[in-house]
Amino acid sequence: MGGAARTDDQAVLDVGRAIHAAFPSAGRRPLRALDDKAMDLASQDEELKAALFRFVDVVPACRNLDDLARHLTGFLGEVDEHPPPIAVAMRMSGTKAGRTALGAAAAAGVRHMAHRFIVGETVDDATGVMRDLWERGVATSVDLLGEATITQAEADRYARRCAEALDQLTAVYAKLPPRPQLEQDALGPLPRANLSVKVSALTPLLRPDAPELGKRDAAVRLRDLLRRAKDRGAHLHIDMESYDSIEAIADLVLELLAEPEFADGPSAGVVLQAYLRDSPALADRLVAFAGSTTRAHPLVVRLVKGAYWDHEVVEALQHGWSVPVFEVKADSDRNFEALTRRLLEARAGGTPIRPAIASHNLRSVAHAVAVTRELGLRDDDLELQVLRGLGDDLQDALAANGLRVRTYCPVGDLVAGMAYLVRRLLENTSNESFLADQASGTPIEQLLAAP
Amino acid sequence: MTASALRDLPTFRNEPVLELRRASERERLLQGLAWLDGRPPVDAATWIGDDKQSGDANVSTDPGDPERVVAHAPVATAQDVAHAVEVAEQGARAWRRVPARERAEVLVRAAAWMRERREKLAALCVRETAKPWAEADADICEAIDFLEFYARGAIALDRGHHLFQVPGERNDLRYLPRGVTGVIAPWNFPIAIPIGMTAAALATGNAVVLKPAEQAPGCGFVLVEALRAAGVPAAALNLVQGAGEAGRALVQDPRVSTIAFTGSLAVGLEIIREAGQVPEGQLHLKRTVIEMGGKNCVIVDADADLDDAVPAIVSSAFDYAGQKCSAASRVLVHEAIADALTERLAGAMEVLQVGQADTFGTEVPPVVEREAQERVARYAEQCARQGRVVATHDVPGAGWFAAPTVATELPADAPVLREEVFGPLLTVEPVRDVDDACDRVDALPVALTGGLFCRNPHTVEHVVRRSPVGNLYVNRSITGAMVGRQPFGGNRLSGTGTKAGGPDYLLHFVEPQVVTENTVRHGLVI
Numbered sequence: 002m003g004g005a006a007r008t009d010d011q012a013v014l015d016v017g018r019a020i021h022a023a024f025p026s027a028g029r030r031p032l033r034a035l036d037d038k039a040m041d042l043a044s045q046d047e048e049l050k051a052a053l054f055r056f057v058d059v060v061p062a063c064r065n066l067d068d069l070a071r072h073l074t075g076f077l078g079e080v081d082e083h084p085p086p087i088a089v090a091m092r093m094s095g096t097k098a099g100r101t102a103l104g105a106a107a108a109a110g111v112r113h114m115a116h117r118f119i120v121g122e123t124v125d126d127a128t129g130v131m132r133d134l135w136e137r138g139v140a141t142s143v144d145l146l147g148e149a150t151i152t153q154a155e156a157d158r159y160a161r162r163c164a165e166a167l168d169q170l171t172a173v174y175a176k177l178p179p180r181p182q183l184e185q186d187a188l189g190p191l192p193r194a195n196l197s198v199k200v201s202a203l204t205p206l207l208r209p210d211a212p213e214l215g216k217r218d219a220a221v222r223l224r225d226l227l228r229r230a231k232d233r234g235a236h237l238h239i240d241m242e243s244y245d246s247i248e249a250i251a252d253l254v255l256e257l258l259a260e261p262e263f264a265d266g267p268s269a270g271v272v273l274q275a276y277l278r279d280s281p282a283l284a285d286r287l288v289a290f291a292g293s294t295t296r297a298h299p300l301v302v303r304l305v306k307g308a309y310w311d312h313e314v315v316e317a318l319q320h321g322w323s324v325p326v327f328e329v330k331a332d333s334d335r336n337f338e339a340l341t342r343r344l345l346e347a348r349a350g351g352t353p354i355r356p357a358i359a360s361h362n363l364r365s366v367a368h369a370v371a372v373t374r375e376l377g378l379r380d381d382d383l384e385l386q387v388l389r390g391l392g393d394d395l396q397d398a399l400a401a402n403g404l405r406v407r408t409y410c411p412v413g414d415l416v417a418g419m420a421y422l423v424r425r426l427l428e429n430t431s432n433e434s435f436l437a438d439q440a441s442g443t444p445i446e447q448l449l450a451a452p
Numbered sequence: 453m454t455a456s457a458l459r460d461l462p463t464f465r466n467e468p469v470l471e472l473r474r475a476s477e478r479e480r481l482l483q484g485l486a487w488l489d490g491r492p493p494v495d496a497a498t499w500i501g502d503d504k505q506s507g508d509a510n511v512s513t514d515p516g517d518p519e520r521v522v523a524h525a526p527v528a529t530a531q532d533v534a535h536a537v538e539v540a541e542q543g544a545r546a547w548r549r550v551p552a553r554e555r556a557e558v559l560v561r562a563a564a565w566m567r568e569r570r571e572k573l574a575a576l577c578v579r580e581t582a583k584p585w586a587e588a589d590a591d592i593c594e595a596i597d598f599l600e601f602y603a604r605g606a607i608a609l610d611r612g613h614h615l616f617q618v619p620g621e622r623n624d625l626r627y628l629p630r631g632v633t634g635v636i637a638p639w640n641f642p643i644a645i646p647i648g649m650t651a652a653a654l655a656t657g658n659a660v661v662l663k664p665a666e667q668a669p670g671c672g673f674v675l676v677e678a679l680r681a682a683g684v685p686a687a688a689l690n691l692v693q694g695a696g697e698a699g700r701a702l703v704q705d706p707r708v709s710t711i712a713f714t715g716s717l718a719v720g721l722e723i724i725r726e727a728g729q730v731p732e733g734q735l736h737l738k739r740t741v742i743e744m745g746g747k748n749c750v751i752v753d754a755d756a757d758l759d760d761a762v763p764a765i766v767s768s769a770f771d772y773a774g775q776k777c778s779a780a781s782r783v784l785v786h787e788a789i790a791d792a793l794t795e796r797l798a799g800a801m802e803v804l805q806v807g808q809a810d811t812f813g814t815e816v817p818p819v820v821e822r823e824a825q826e827r828v829a830r831y832a833e834q835c836a837r838q839g840r841v842v843a844t845h846d847v848p849g850a851g852w853f854a855a856p857t858v859a860t861e862l863p864a865d866a867p868v869l870r871e872e873v874f875g876p877l878l879t880v881e882p883v884r885d886v887d888d889a890c891d892r893v894d895a896l897p898v899a900l901t902g903g904l905f906c907r908n909p910h911t912v913e914h915v916v917r918r919s920p921v922g923n924l925y926v927n928r929s930i931t932g933a934m935v936g937r938q939p940f941g942g943n944r945l946s947g948t949g950t951k952a953g954g955p956d957y958l959l960h961f962v963e964p965q966v967v968t969e970n971t972v973r974h975g976l977v978i
Contacts (some may be wrong), residue, residue, distance in 0.1 A: 059907040062755040064788060072755065075909045149759035152799025205803045209473035210586055211813025214805070245473050321468030420759075 010451060012375065017367035017449040023398035049084070050430055052076035058423055060111045061416035066104030070094055073107050112415065118390035118425050119146065119418045120410045124169040127412050130389075131173060138400040139408055140183045142195040142238055142386070143170060146413025146421050150202045159202040160222040164229050166412075170194035171233040182405055186381045188299045188353060192268050194235035197409065198226060200250045201242050212249035219253060227257060230267035238301065241272035243309045244316075244325045251283060255290050263296070270301030270357070273344075275337035276310055276326040284340050288347045291354040299353035303386060304340055306333060306360060308424055334365065334452030341369045345383070349376040357407065359386035361395055362435040364449050370404065381405055391429060391436065461560065464604050466934055467567070467593040472586055478812055481585055484571025485810060488579060494523035494670035498532060499680075499691040501539045505532075510666050510693060515582040515818040516808045516851040522580040523670030525693035528663075533701035536661045536690040540632045541707050543687025544659035548629040552610035552657070556603035559651055562682035563599040566592060573643060573674060580670050581642045582809040582817040582851075587772050590932070594644035595675065597935035598651050598953065605958045606655035620972040627962035629657030630739065631709040634702040636723070637664050638715045639820060640775045642671035648935075648952050649712035649741070650679065650689070656961040658710065659688040663702055665715075666695040667820050703727060706734035710961060712741040714777075717872070717898070717945060720744040741960045743940075743947040745777055745872040746900025748930060751889040751915060752793060754786040756905035762796045764929040768903065769878040770804055770856050771931065773816050775824075778901040778923065778931040778940070781873060783880045784889035790882035794842055797858055797880065801843035804856055808848075816876055818851040828854035828875035831868050835859035835879070838866050842880065870896065886911055890918040900942030903930040920944060922951070 055076045063069040074094040077087055093099035121127035124143065131141050145166055150156045174193035184191050200215070201207050203222045207215035223239070230237040239254045241247065254271050257263065273284055284302075291300040310326055317324040327333040337360065344356035358369040366385055373383045380403065387396045389410045399406040411421055429436060438448060470477040496512075497504040507526025514520040528536075547555070566573060570592045577588035615623040633653035637646035646664055653660045664672025676691045692698050699719075703711055703726045713723050720742045727738035750768065752761055768780035785793050809817040819825050832855065835841055839862035847853035856876035862869060869879060883889040886906070893902060902921035906912050912926055922942040923933060933940040939954025941947050950960050971977055 055907065058757075059755055062757065062907065064754060068755070071910070072908050079909060149763075151759070151762055151803075152796060153802060154799050155796075205800070206805075208805075208813045210478060211805075211811075214813045248473070248475065320471070321466060322471050 009371070009375070012371040013364065013367045013451075014446070014449050016370045017363050018445060020367060020370075020395070020398045020402055021363060021445055021448075023401040024394050025397055046080070046084075048080045049087070052080050054423055054426060056107070057111055057114070057426065058419055060108065061419055063104075066101045066108065067097065069104035069108055070100035073103065114426070115415055115418060115422055118388075118411065118422055119413060119415075120389055121412055122414045124166050124173075124412055127410060128173045130410065131170075132177060134408060135174070135177050135180060135183070137397065138180060138182065139396055139406050140180075140191075140193070140195065141408050141410045142197045142236075144197040144199075144240070144409060144411045146411050146418040147202055148417055151205050153205060156202065156204050156218075156222060160225065163196060163198050163226050166196055167194065167226070167229050167233050167235050167237075170196060171235055182381065182403070186355070186405075187379060188355065192234055192236040194233065195238065195407065196230070196235060197238040197240050198223075199240050199242060200253060201246060207246045207249055209245040212246075212252065215246070215249045216253045219249075220257060223253065223257060224260075227263055227267055227269065230269070231263065231265075234267070236268040236270065236301070238270040238303065239272070241274055241305075241307075244277065244313055247277075247283075251286070255286075258290075258296065258300070259294060264294075265297045268298035268301065270303055270355070272303045272305055273340060274305055274307035275340050276307035276313075276333045278325055278327060280336065280340060281343070284343050288343070288352060288354060291347070292352040296353075299355045301355040301357055301384075302344055303357040303359050304337065304344060306337060306362075308428070311427070331452045334362065337362075337365050338368050338452070341365070342372050345369070345372050345376055345378065348382055349378055355384060356382075357384040357386050359388075359409070361387060361392045363395070363439070364435075364452065366395070366399070367449060388425070391425060461556070461604055461607070464601050464936055466936065467563075467596040467600070469586070469593050470570075470589050472589070472812070478585075481571050481574060481589065484573075484575040485578065487572055488575040493521045494576070494673060496523040496525040496669035496673035496693060497691075498526050498528050498536075498693050499673070499676055500532070500536045501543075501690065502686045507693070510669060510695070512580050512667060512669055514579050514851075515820050516810075518851070520579070522576070523673065525669035525673070527666075528692040528694040528698040530697065530701040533661070533692055533694075533698050534705065536692050537632055537634075537702070537705045537707050539687050540659040540661050540690050543685060543690070544629065544631050544657075547654070547659055547685060547688040548657040550657070552606050552655075555655055555657060556607050558679075558683040559599045559603040559655055562651075562678045562684070563596045563603075565678045565681050566596050566599075570596075576670055576674060577642055578809045580668050581639055581820060583642075583772060584809045584814045584817050585812055588809070591641055591644045594641065594935060595647045598644065598648035601935050601953060602648075602651045602655040602958060605955070609656065609958050609962065615966070620970065620977050622969045622971055624967045624969075626965050626967065627656070627959070628965050630961060630963055631658060631736070632707055633658045633660050633710040633712060633961065634705070634708045635660055635662040636699045636702065636711070636713045636715065637662065637672065639665035639667035639671075640772070640777075642668035643675050645714050645952075646672060647675045647678075649714070650675070652952075652958055653710065653712065653961050654679070654684060654689065656958050658961055659690075661690045661692060661702055661708070663692050663694060663698050666693075669693045700726070704729075706731050708738065709736045710739045710741065712961075714743040717744045720947075739960065741948060741950050743777065743942065743950070743952065744898075744945065745874070746898050746921075746942055746946050747782065747870060747872055747896050748778060748780050748901045748903070748921075749782040749784050749889070749893050749896075750780045750903035750905070750930060751883075751886060751893070752783060752785040752789070753886050753904070753906035753908070753911060754788040755907045756786075756789065757907070758789065758793055758796055760927065761905040762793065762800055764903075764905075765797065765878070766800045766804070767815070768929045768931050770816050770876045773819050773854060773856075774876040774878075775819060775874055776931050777942075777946075778933065779874075780903060780930055781878060782869060782892075783878060784883045784892055785880060786886070787882040787884060790880070794858075794860060794880055797878075798843035801845055801856060801858055804845055806845055806847050806853065806856065808851070816845070816856050818853045819875055820852065822852055824875060825852040825854050828873060828877060831871075831873045831875070831877055832857045832859075834866070834868050835862065835877070838862050838868075839879075872898070886915055887918075890915060894918070894920060897944055898942065898946045899944040900946040901925065901930045903928075922946060922949070
């Protein structure tokens, strides 16, 4: 993007090659390969993809296996041509016994897929995964999935779950052995327990045309969580969501973090979405905030591509508004790199800020590492983040390269996780997905080419 | 005609609502309000030809602050109405000779006039009818849409239809204006609905006598101002302010050939009866284009996603205090999820934003007048007596606020399950299955809008086939029909089946005429 200095492509290539060389081979993970096949099938056919998504979406609301099978065949009935496995399913649906068997198989399939992305139903269930990741040199940020918050009782319940999770995570991580690389950077200690929270779940009052309403209501619960995180020495990360709530969330978080009681903690972070056309302005605001406050903990800024692309485009088109996100993927990728540089330059210039680059795009990740080195920063001045289930191979490869990596781990039951799951599946089967390119054997030079 | 007038109009697209998630757009509306508040009340005169008659027999006030006068207007007498019709009759003779293309250009100019002043016009809706900002803005957009949409529609209609042709004869189907249209408008879409009916009549070459609702004379006046400023000849568009008496005089006048009405069932039925009379000397059958109320049901099947269904139901039932003919008033929910839905609905009620229309975020403003407040209270009492009130909400003391209410466990014959409340009241009934729900919908005499939350495509298709309503919405809120996208109007006793904002609406304002010419002369086709 405009004005950003270009990183030496050779440097990016070198870093990228080294990471790529550390990717586990598919043969070592037979189950994973099976999943990829299923996703591959879905991504080849738009109608089939739509049918499968609609099915996955409705699974938690189905009352029994028969109901499940009726929904499945209802969706598949709208697909013009049936690949062989689906033709079999349609034949099975003719009898009650067939539907029960089909329903059971489909439910098992969805559960299996969900487990790939959702580490457990509760934080307790997830401790094994967290411990295992820690052993392998990987930190986590836990995200509690939930139904939409439309009542105060639901907001209270979510806040309570978050508070409990902070306690549980602190207890789990207290028992783990030291991992200096995950616990310290040049600016000081990094909390082990790390929780990501959503403002839309902390209040039923987020209204696009009245940001003050939701801000006021969420502030009470968020302040409690910040106190708890401070008390436990945990990190609290506030996620960004759709464009409708961006003003309320950015204002809320920065105002709260500036309150005197939080000057000495907790460690906290926000999210910057690179697909937004006006993200550079927010980046400037975040950097200015990090530089001007006297908070003891540097502000963590997680840079992501952004997960609500379809929603933003559809909403803008339905209303006749200009689209707030980049519509061409390369523009978004270039902006991601410009923002990466913006954050790292701030860090190199002495601003107490912790850039956390969250991407599964090997080029974006290699670029971040190369810029870090080019600016004379140490590798541990940079954090890399991936999503559980989508970035597993990249996560291992980054850890093997001695880079600090944190995996975003959603926790929750299937009903609660469905919206999350559908978004992840969409991302994974998108034709423009880096993961799809990678799976299809695109040459490494092409994967690492500048956007 | 200028060259620009001959150029094709660009393809219709809906006027974008303001992006109120941006602070700058909110600020723009507040400036519109400051402008309005800094002026004296609107002089909403009766405006017949070039003659303006001001008055203050009727005063519109802010429903949120009944002390604040928004507009003052006269109340037209039967003689005033007769005079307006007489002027309109002359106006119709000239206006029908203006080419369709030029009439369309006038409407498009009126749209531009409104677009330039949209924040001021929205502010007037906020003050005069207590429409919250987002809905007031949407009202102006819909008004602009009607002007643009019917302008294009009238040009297309003017081209006529292709007919079967054989050698030696030429067959043409064309559409002629009907004459004087009487437009009787409601207050709840105080600019969009009157301008929609008026624009349809004008676009097709008719003259209009418009009587806006007595609750919204100011809005009625400015929309006439918009059309006159854009070039509608004075005699072709006449405004009479008033109430029931003026409306009745307009309907009964033998020189009026078309009556376009949106409003209550009782008045609609009276208009249809009156319009059926053919007094001595009347040379036509009156045509009525009528949109009346509903008792709109939302069916929620067991597989519905309550994360989506609950907010959509709440907004369909309570936005603008339920004062939309499309608003949801009954929820028919599968018994398997009835308790979960009711609990979440009650929780969502607690966080409803009840307040003044000029406050961003307000969902439930005051209702339009004291009578409406009393009516809603009566039905709410009935609910408490005959069933169980699940949730209600405190309301401010000043202003005509009606407490939003959700009730359940009502007997099947409870009047509140059949009669239109036109206020913030929603009932919930558990049903065995969607067929049970469809039976209940089918038993209603009205059939305007309906909703369905369901994720099984077979069930969706089944409900669509069984549904009598004019507008059925699947997995979304049931209000907010957009011109060109959701042509709007009800069936059964909800209306004459006409679809405002649809491709065939203009046909109700014209007379078809077929001209067949023999082109054979001396055995030769010439």
